[in-house]
Amino acid sequence: MTDAPATRIPVIIDCDTGVDDALALLFAVRHPGLDLRAVTCVAGNTDVDGVVRNTLTVLERAGAGDIPVARGAERPLIEPARSARHVHGADGMGDLGLPAPIRTPADVDAVTLLRREILASPRPVTLIPTAPLTNIALLLRTHPEVTGNIERIVFMGGAVATGNATAVAEFNVWHDPEAAAILLTAGVPVTMYGLDVFTRVVVPGPDIRRLRASAEPGARLAGDLLAHRPASPDTDGDDPAGGLGDAGAVCAVADPAGISTRLLPVEVSLAPGPARGQTVVDRRPRPGESEIHDGAREQALVDVALDVDVERYVKLYLETVEAGRG
Template sequence: MPTGQPIPVIIDCDTGVDDALALLFAVRHPGIDLRAVTCVAGNTDVDGVVRNTLTVLEIAGAADVPVARGAARPLIEPARSAQHVHGADGMGDLGLPAPTRRPADVDAVTLLRREILASPRPVTLVPTAPLTNIALLLRTHPEVTRNIERIVFMGGAVATGNATPVAEFNVWHDPEAAAVLLTAGVPITMYGLDVFERVVVPGEQVRRLRGSAEPGARLAGALLSHRPAGPGTVASADPARDADPAGGIGDAGAVCAVVDPAGITTRLLPVEVSLAPGPARGQTVVDRRARPGEAEIHEGTREQALVDVALDVDVDRFVRLYLDTVAG
């Protein structure tokens, strides 16, 4: 648990299932001052993301956190949703109520700039979505970097991808935006698939959350129980979820890493994003070699971003942290 002042945090998300888990954690952890949430197309369309974000914050008792609508599509590519994973509504088709308030009357980039520069302490920016909003912010208002402590983003993979064999969804969705992020000039932590997929809450604890009388904890249990439907179908009730409802906290792990960075093992490594068309587009190329290879010897060393790449995670530690925070 933190002993000092809460960390000012802004989350940029595409609220589906695990972004919602991240929001529930951020709202409830005493070490986080959630200053704003911005929305971008990704898991579902941007208007659905805004709706889902507002609903989750209301259920969590944080209806005063400002929310803004951002980019409806990547910088270059068309939007490509992950509704086959997150359900037709992006939230597991749980039938959640519509929000009672509207988003802020400014766009996401404007809200990001305003809240970052207004913060009395440097902000930790946590993108859990395609990085379109962040790229637009950095290119339009580079002065914000003077008040950003660190960017902890959920995205990328050292080993295996999920959108393609080598590319993770958030980076694959907008590779150019991810490449811009890496030039931010501030410390960056990459919380990628290598750790993302490992932090799983056991079924017994998920059932306990689902049975809670407290709305936020109960929502966390329902989200952790969600199972994606098969290809070409809409996510729906799955009898297996009652028998074994264990579920991963996903994006919430990146927020856990903000308040408990010792829970992940990182190495400062060169990272670049593959932008060329073809099967490697969107890959985060992480250089783990101990010494330069033939390409550098013969062609010279390219300038690459140095990123704190998460290579391992203390699963039990993050599961306890998540449950202690959300279940209260």
């Protein structure tokens, strides 16, 4: 990748493309303030080879076929892979029948590409994982020196309130809880863009219709993906709204003022049982009996997104994707 102007934020996306990961990629390559230096792939929404295929296809449709893509972990650190094809379709991309990509991935693995691009960047990199965190955990454990050139990790994952994979756990963290725990204790600033804001950023039906009618391949793909991802079980008849999902985390990097965060202690529940994979966010104003009697546990301090300006991010997303790649 060529060096970007100093005003652009160097970013790397680690994804499991995925309908909403694809929406995130389309935004990242087109926002003038972001320099997408690489994309790494991990099993999650579908198997890792499908993720690689989908990622290459999306980048080609977006006019960004020059961005390096690498294959990463095909399963979590401990548990078997568990896909979300019931949400994202058999191919992970809404079964839209997209053509196979022309090019192939990089000849290095994801961890190697992550290390290379982070250390080569002239400015500290912002990592944006929108997937299970296996690749990131392997990177941090294998090459801890990269933390010196990481500005922040903004990850889509976790939940303060309700989960989706379980009653309390969000899919990306639930898929590989140990990896999430490693990320939270990496010693770099972390922002958690969780389900509490993830589910709220919804593109209205008329805007989706306009995207789908576009002659530009990237904008049209965004519309087709949003149409596959209705924001609620009530799809509003023939004109459903669509959730931005993972793309909101990239919006939060491009425009951090669109979310409200609080620096809070967060830990991941790792024990077997119904709470495994829960991000336990401590919002208490003072220590409780557990800390008083048993002593405080070591917890990571994380900037947790608690509120989002929905209209601001919808407008930002639409304007960026429809503008095309500069």
